[in-house]
Amino acid sequence: MSDFQDALARSNFLVQHEMETLLYSPLSEQLTAAMRYSVAGGKGLRGFLVMESSRLHGVSEGRSLRAALGVECLHAYSLVHDDLPCMDDDDLRRGQPTVHVKWDQATAVLAGDALQADAFKFVSETGGSVQVLRRLIATFSFAAGARGMVGGQAADIAAEMSGGRLTLDEITSLQNAKTGALLTWSCIAGPILAEADEKSMKTYGDALGLAFQIADDILDVEGDAAEVGKATQKDEAAGKATFVSLLGLDEAKRRAQALVDEACEALSPYGNDAQTLREAAQFVVSRSK
Amino acid sequence: MSDFQDALARSNFLVQHEMETLLYSPLSEQLTAAMRYSVAGGKGLRGFLVMESSRLHGVSEGRSLRAALGVECLHAYSLVHDDLPCMDDDDLRRGQPTVHVKWDQATAVLAGDALQADAFKFVSETGGSVQVLRRLIATFSFAAGARGMVGGQAADIAAEMSGGRLTLDEITSLQNAKTGALLTWSCIAGPILAEADEKSMKTYGDALGLAFQIADDILDVEGDAAEVGKATQKDEAAGKATFVSLLGLDEAKRRAQALVDEACEALSPYGNDAQTLREAAQFVVSRSK
Numbered sequence: 331m332s333d334f335q336d337a338l339a340r341s342n343f344l345v346q347h348e349m350e351t352l353l354y355s356p357l358s359e360q361l362t363a364a365m366r367y368s369v370a371g372g373k374g375l376r377g378f379l380v381m382e383s384s385r386l387h388g389v390s391e392g393r394s395l396r397a398a399l400g401v402e403c404l405h406a407y408s409l410v411h412d413d414l415p416c417m418d419d420d421d422l423r424r425g426q427p428t429v430h431v432k433w434d435q436a437t438a439v440l441a442g443d444a445l446q447a448d449a450f451k452f453v454s455e456t457g458g459s460v461q462v463l464r465r466l467i468a469t470f471s472f473a474a475g476a477r478g479m480v481g482g483q484a485a486d487i488a489a490e491m492s493g494g495r496l497t498l499d500e501i502t503s504l505q506n507a508k509t510g511a512l513l514t515w516s517c518i519a520g521p522i523l524a525e526a527d528e529k530s531m532k533t534y535g536d537a538l539g540l541a542f543q544i545a546d547d548i549l550d551v552e553g554d555a556a557e558v559g560k561a562t563q564k565d566e567a568a569g570k571a572t573f574v575s576l577l578g579l580d581e582a583k584r585r586a587q588a589l590v591d592e593a594c595e596a597l598s599p600y601g602n603d604a605q606t607l608r609e610a611a612q613f614v615v616s617r618s619k
Numbered sequence: 620m621s622d623f624q625d626a627l628a629r630s631n632f633l634v635q636h637e638m639e640t641l642l643y644s645p646l647s648e649q650l651t652a653a654m655r656y657s658v659a660g661g662k663g664l665r666g667f668l669v670m671e672s673s674r675l676h677g678v679s680e681g682r683s684l685r686a687a688l689g690v691e692c693l694h695a696y697s698l699v700h701d702d703l704p705c706m707d708d709d710d711l712r713r714g715q716p717t718v719h720v721k722w723d724q725a726t727a728v729l730a731g732d733a734l735q736a737d738a739f740k741f742v743s744e745t746g747g748s749v750q751v752l753r754r755l756i757a758t759f760s761f762a763a764g765a766r767g768m769v770g771g772q773a774a775d776i777a778a779e780m781s782g783g784r785l786t787l788d789e790i791t792s793l794q795n796a797k798t799g800a801l802l803t804w805s806c807i808a809g810p811i812l813a814e815a816d817e818k819s820m821k822t823y824g825d826a827l828g829l830a831f832q833i834a835d836d837i838l839d840v841e842g843d844a845a846e847v848g849k850a851t852q853k854d855e856a857a858g859k860a861t862f863v864s865l866l867g868l869d870e871a872k873r874r875a876q877a878l879v880d881e882a883c884e885a886l887s888p889y890g891n892d893a894q895t896l897r898e899a900a901q902f903v904v905s906r907s908k
Contacts, residue, residue, distance in 0.1 A: 357774040475740070
């Protein structure tokens with residue numbers, strides 16, 4: 331295994347291990363089960379980025395693990411809600427039935443809602459000064475809400491319903507909000523916790539986030555549903571404008587690689603210590619699921 | 620107008636006024652509209668309790684208003700999600716079409732999700748020490764999530780689906796979580812912000828919360844749908860166990876009044892300064908909507 335795969339497996343193990351006891355409802359066993367099911371089986375890329383950007387800035391694992399739990403809860407809730415019949419209507423996620431298929435829609439809505447409340451709790455348990463805590467929560471809320479992930483999802487659904495084809499600029503801004511904002515937050519969590527300059531990690535995170543989304547569009551065209559763990563070729567069937575439909579497959583791949591190079595370049599101030607994050611950027615565009 | 624009605628109108632005006640500019644999504648006009656619609660037209664009882672419990676402890680209005688915004692956003696999101704077809708399936712709220720009726724279910728899910736993210740942001744902007752901020756967010760998340768409001772709603776739906784009739788103890792614990800936790804949080808927000816003892820306000824809030832729910836069950840039986848602003852007589856039609864079905868109408872009213880007395884008694888350390896909160900407790904059981 332590469333250093334990156336090793337570190338990803340390790341951070342994901344730590345996150346998943348904590349989740350098993352920290353996520354619970356004394357009021358409903360089904361809610362507890364649905365919350366734990368929602369966070370299980372993912373790669374844990376966002377939690378890894380939090381822990382790795384923290385390690386790079388000398389932040390202890392005890393602190394960064396709480397932020398990692400927070401971002402993974404938030405990401406998990408967003409997938410559960412996005413999969414609902416009134417949204418993307420997906421039956422399969424990470425190779426398993428989605429929450430509303432396994433239980434019902436009410437449970438999916440409530441499990442997502444409860445995970446978001448826990449996400450903010452975990453992020454608030456990272457220690458440090460009041461300035462750090464305020465900035466961490468302000469940036470987390472921005473990335474999660476109407477100016478970030480939720481706003482991007484609303485714009486994505488609106489574009490699909492209007493049937494109008496988006497331009498490249500429009501898709502870029504939509505995807506930056508929908509997917510990029512939370513990935514970037516994961517990368518700046520380290521410098522925020524360390525009260526260090528956020529600029530390099532923000533450049534890295536922005537480039538990584540966009541490369542991630544282009545790679546997602548490529549996977550939708552080239553990927554095998556069984557391996558990807560969710561339905562593929564949905565975009566073309568829906569007549570949806572994507573990076574691939576606008577740029578063509580070759581140019582989309584070229585741009586994704588250029589973004590990976592840009593992300594790695596932003597890490598130069600950290601020298602060899604950032605090698606794992608360089609591998610992470612490369613992984614994002616070469617993954618098969 | 621009584622002092623209470625005056626203070627309630629004033630705090631609700633301040634909260635609503637701020638919401639008009641603070642709630643927005645640059646990515647979706649519809650999301651912005653749905654978020655603002657969701658918070659409009661309520662009484663603002665939770666925001667009032669935050670501001671009044673803060674005033675009683677010498678906390679500035681600049682600080683308490685942010686916590687009031689937070690709790691009103693969170694309450695609004697919970698109503699939007701509870702009204703969804705997969706949950707309580709209500710078409711009418713505060714005398715207006717519910718969000719999924721006015722727009723669609725996806726917009727209702729997303730507006731609720733975005734309001735929860737903003738709720739935590741507002742609560743984090745209340746100033747004070749890091750200890751205060753951590754406790755404020757920990758208690759807010761507890762009241763909002765799987766151990767509070769969301770857990771109570773999950774248990775409520777499960778009870779309805781199983782068709783089994785709950786006991787009085789079970790209903791009390793369910794309603795304490797579903798409705799009581801956020802009302803209690805609103806009452807302890809003041810002492811938390813002031814780093815003062817929370818005990819008296821917690822006793823007041825717990826009694827107020829339970830009185831509120833008993834009054835809600837009474838309103839469902841006695842209230843007029845047009846005045847209440849939502850469908851009534853739903854509980855009996857659903858064969859649902861309520862405080863009224865278990866205790867009878869007279870005993871339910873007697874218990875609600877006893878809880879009001881208990882709430883007022885808890886305010887004795889504050890003397891005349893707490894008169895508005897005493898009126899608030901009486902209002903909760905005598906309201907007609």
